[in-house]
Amino acid sequence: MHLRAPDESIAHTVAAVERFVETAAERGIDEIGFTEHVYYFEQTRQLWSMPYHLERCAYDIEPYVDAVLEAKRRGHPVKLGIEVDYEPGLEKETAQALEPYPWDYVLGSIHFLDGLAIDQEPSLVDSLGEQAAWSRYYETLARASRSGLFDSLAHPDIVKFFGLEIDWDWGAVAGSLNGVALEVSSAGLHKPHGKLYPNADLLAAGREQGLPITLASDAHVPQNVGRDLDRAIEHARAAGYETVTVFEQREPRQEPLG
Ligand SMILES: [Zn+2]
16 A cells, blocks of 8 residues: 555655554454555656656655554554566666665556556557557566566556456466566556456466465555455455465565455
8 A cells, every 4th residue: 555644645654654554453454565656755766757757756765664664663564565667677776776675575567668658548558559558568567577676566457447358368478477476456446447456367367377466455545445355355266366475574475365
């Protein structure tokens, strides 16, 4: 989830963490992970060329890291993560920007490709059409998974955001992801397309190829912690999953699902 105030403004404070923790406890969730978008942090400015990223790249990363670590010290069941946009060709620079901090896990994601947005219009699909956009997206996702930067891939079929879902070789996609976990997320239920991430066929292919999963509600405000997580769990079970991956200092272990 993204560490924000109830009005979604940036709030990288321990009080903000505790609002999420409270809601999680009320909803019977054992632990939560924070994965703020990396592009908010000025320490990553050298990675960005898109105006969307550069406009947001204005916050110090230290208060974010400190807020989550302080919550841990207070005994709250929280994990320090980050959602990192994969920038092909800047793997070394990305690793250097992440290196100073004690992440529990790093989510990899793709929101822009070739200067075009995936979940904003005009989108990659608008420009290239489904077939070419999906090819570009999944070849880049495979490259992201081989980079060694990421523990789990956030919303791994986000390229469906505006378009139709087309037939695809999901076995080949799952086989190209180098064993990196797939994030099973309920956030898509609240996007215009109204679908879980990833689609059932990709998830089943991931299961077949032995890819682990993580779970997410991708909450950007405390009131959405764990929203529809039961549906994400059901989705994972339907694909044959029985465990979810929990990370500690980037070491994965399996825990029973739900
Ligand atoms: Zn994302």
